[in-house]
Amino acid sequence: YEYLDDEIVDHDQRDRIHAHLDECGPCLKKYGLEEAVRSLVRRSCAEHAPVDLRVRVLARITEVRATLRATIVDPGGPLG
Numbered sequence: 001y002e003y004l005d006d007e008i009v010d011h012d013q014r015d016r017i018h019a020h021l022d023e024c025g026p027c028l029k030k031y032g033l034e035e036a037v038r039s040l041v042r043r044s045c046a047e048h049a050p051v052d053l054r055v056r057v058l059a060r061i062t063e064v065r066a067t068l069r070a071t072i073v074d075p076g077g078p079l080g
Contacts (some may be wrong), residue, residue: 001064062065 008014021028031065 001034001061004031004038 002008003014003017008017019029
């Protein structure tokens with residue numbers, strides 16, 4: 001999602017992900033689907049979410065990202 005949101009500041013990591021997407025059809029397909037969904041949501045949602053909902057969603061995203069990072073660093077971790 002950081003790649004999708006253009007939030008990756010490490011150029012090497014961004015290049016590796018880009019190269020992977022060029023070579024991996026299933027990942028490219030998933031990337032394209034995520035990109036299409038985000039585009040649809042952006043076009044369809046004119047209203048802003050309530051602040052408390054936004055805070056809860058962002059907190060959950062942070063939790064999921066931390067879990068994924070921990071799993072990548074320690075494949076035997078909670079999801080491995």
